[in-house]
Amino acid sequence: MRWTLRIFLTWLAMLLPVLALADADSARNKGAAWLIKQQRGDGSWANGNGDLGMQATSAALLALKNAGLSKSPTFGAASAWLANADADSIDSIARKIEALAAAGLPGSAQSEADRLFALRTLSTSATWGGYGGSGTDYVDTSLGLTALRLGDAAYGSKAAVTGSGNTLLGAFCSLATARVNVASGKQAWPVTQPATNQSAGQGRPSVLTTALLFNELRGMQIAVSTAFNTATCNSTSYSFATLQSEAQAWLLDQQNVDGGFGEQRIDGSKGNSSVLVTALVYRALNNQTTPPQPQTGNAQTWLLAQQDSTTGSWHNDPLVTAQVLGVLPAAAGTQLADTDRDGVTNLVEAQLASNQTVADARNQLGAPTLATPGYTATSFAVNATTGQSFTYSLGGSGAFSLASGSLPPGLSLNPVTGQITGTPTQAGSYSFDYQTTSAGNTNLVIGRIDVADASIPSGDNGDVPIPAWALALLGAALFGLGQRKRGAALAAT
Numbered sequence: 001m002r003w004t005l006r007i008f009l010t011w012l013a014m015l016l017p018v019l020a021l022a023d024a025d026s027a028r029n030k031g032a033a034w035l036i037k038q039q040r041g042d043g044s045w046a047n048g049n050g051d052l053g054m055q056a057t058s059a060a061l062l063a064l065k066n067a068g069l070s071k072s073p074t075f076g077a078a079s080a081w082l083a084n085a086d087a088d089s090i091d092s093i094a095r096k097i098e099a100l101a102a103a104g105l106p107g108s109a110q111s112e113a114d115r116l117f118a119l120r121t122l123s124t125s126a127t128w129g130g131y132g133g134s135g136t137d138y139v140d141t142s143l144g145l146t147a148l149r150l151g152d153a154a155y156g157s158k159a160a161v162t163g164s165g166n167t168l169l170g171a172f173c174s175l176a177t178a179r180v181n182v183a184s185g186k187q188a189w190p191v192t193q194p195a196t197n198q199s200a201g202q203g204r205p206s207v208l209t210t211a212l213l214f215n216e217l218r219g220m221q222i223a224v225s226t227a228f229n230t231a232t233c234n235s236t237s238y239s240f241a242t243l244q245s246e247a248q249a250w251l252l253d254q255q256n257v258d259g260g261f262g263e264q265r266i267d268g269s270k271g272n273s274s275v276l277v278t279a280l281v282y283r284a285l286n287n288q289t290t291p292p293q294p295q296t297g298n299a300q301t302w303l304l305a306q307q308d309s310t311t312g313s314w315h316n317d318p319l320v321t322a323q324v325l326g327v328l329p330a331a332a333g334t335q336l337a338d339t340d341r342d343g344v345t346n347l348v349e350a351q352l353a354s355n356q357t358v359a360d361a362r363n364q365l366g367a368p369t370l371a372t373p374g375y376t377a378t379s380f381a382v383n384a385t386t387g388q389s390f391t392y393s394l395g396g397s398g399a400f401s402l403a404s405g406s407l408p409p410g411l412s413l414n415p416v417t418g419q420i421t422g423t424p425t426q427a428g429s430y431s432f433d434y435q436t437t438s439a440g441n442t443n444l445v446i447g448r449i450d451v452a453d454a455s456i457p458s459g460d461n462g463d464v465p466i467p468a469w470a471l472a473l474l475g476a477a478l479f480g481l482g483q484r485k486r487g488a489a490l491a492a493t
Contacts, residue, residue: 024328025335025347027304030312031325032067033351035060036074036344038318041366043081045318052319054087058095059322065102068331072343073362076431076446079103083444087112090119090128090140097147104404108444109151116144117152117167125170126158137192138178142212145171149216149223159224168224173233175213176243180205186250187243189213207254207263208277214247215284244288251281255295259302275306275314276323283327300328312351359429362448381448384408384424388454394418394445398436403444405432408451420449427453 038045045056057078064075083105087093093116100109119132127136128144145168149155159168179187180203188205221229221240230239254261260273261281282299303324307314314321337346342359349356352364362381384390390411394400400418407413410425413434431448 023304024300025331027307027312028067028325028328028331029335029345029347030351031307031314031321032064032069032348034312035063035318035321035325036069036072036348036352036364039074039078039364039366043077044085045078045322047319048315048317054082054085054092055095056319056322057082057085058092058099059319059326061099062102063322063325066326066328066330067348068336068345069343069348070103071431073365073431073446073448075103075343076433077365079105080433080444080446083108083442089131090116090134090144091130093119094128094140094143094147097151101150105444106151106153107403108442110153111442113148113152116147120144120167122170124165124167125174126167127171127174135193136174138175138189138206138209138213139191141171141175142209142216145220146216149219155223156227159227166227168220169228169231172220172228172231172238172240175217176231176233176238177236179243179246182250185246186253187246188250189247204264204266204268205250207251207261207271208280210247210251211261211277211280211284214244214251215280215287217244217247218288248285248288251285252293252295254281255298259298260306261299273302275303275320278303279324279327286327303328381450384411384449384451386424386427386451386454389423390421392420392449394420394434394436394447400434400436403433403435406430407432408449411449424449424451427451 035045039060040046043057044053045060046053047056061075061078061082064070064072064078069075079100082096082099082103085096087096093112097109097112097116100106100112116128117126119128121127121129121134121136126141126145126148128140129135129137130140134140148158152158155168159166175189178193179189181187182205188207188210190203191206191209192203217240221244229241230237232238251261254264254270256262256270256273258273260275260278262271262274262277265271278299282296282303285293285296285299307324308316314324331345335345335347338344339346339356340359342361344352344354344361344364346356354360354363382392394413395418397418400413400415402413407420408424408426408428408430411420411422413420418436429448429450431446433444433446435442435444
């Protein structure tokens, strides 16, 4: 009996992580389907009040990529909107850079990274405030450092220079000396720099800020390790390892009994668990903590319990939902199966109630409402037939060029006039991004040309494949998952 019990307990210990992953997979697929249905006609998302379009769209792009949907029309339309949208705050610029880099648009990301770097608070340090010229705060600094690392091709050189020109070293020292000493071996960051004559509540340790910086410090350490791993700041030596270990030790203490994390109250007590705060802490602990800590699994369990079992959203808010989807384990293996090769995985299509054998992902896109298709809009789609002459004008003016994807065989783009002409020779659905450059401004648009086979009668709705690059998403088979019905009340954000 003891041997049988031992085998059972061993099997159970092995099974629990698998069950947790299955729960996360199911939650991610259902949430991604809800997010797809919330996309606005111009390709963007916004929060429940119609605000924060830049932040919500950037977070949605990262969420869709994490869900294995980066070849979907939804992702392409969002990428185009984001590349053309104006960002003003440091928060929105930084999020835009991270999303553009993830979307495979390094040119657009670099342009914004150059602008972000010019807006830092000090010429000697890569630190930022809410807007250019504002005083330093550590939420915007963490976002700015992440964006610079992911979107600036010259990031490494910024750490290689010596003296006051090493702005990343300046940022490291700013972070090292701004921490709040909570207890021996436990330190955290406040939201902003301490100010003279501030109240006791100001400058207190922040769970959100500490989670953001704890996560970024690891990425920063890897990126600049050939330049420095330790530094002397105000006559004191600091290391990446110490900053991370002391932040981790403090964060692990901040978990509430329910498994979530919240921002501290003014009196230093723990605040109510928040979906956004918990998502950021979960990402930091999941990415950085070695060995894995029980707090990480507890945070994931709490997050999954907050999902609306009917809609699949978190708080019925695209920004909040995208933030959670972006930190859950990435889709992999059979989760990426896409039978009709339209960029939306089978399991997400099941949630959308769409046909998994018909390339119909474009049906999820809303009609453009804030732009002109093919010129200032995010996307357009036209039809062609093999063996028949084809002409289409992209509209606008300036230099035209393909940014990614490909035109159907037999068609070519005139870089001066923007005319696509020729005779298609092969049936298929061909998606591509093109950009126009005029007076120093670059606009990005996603296009699609569906080429029908002239040999198939018009009444035959035979499917045709999308470009070869989408085949990478094809998995082995459907993987059936069940999701537990959850009735937990939603926590306040």
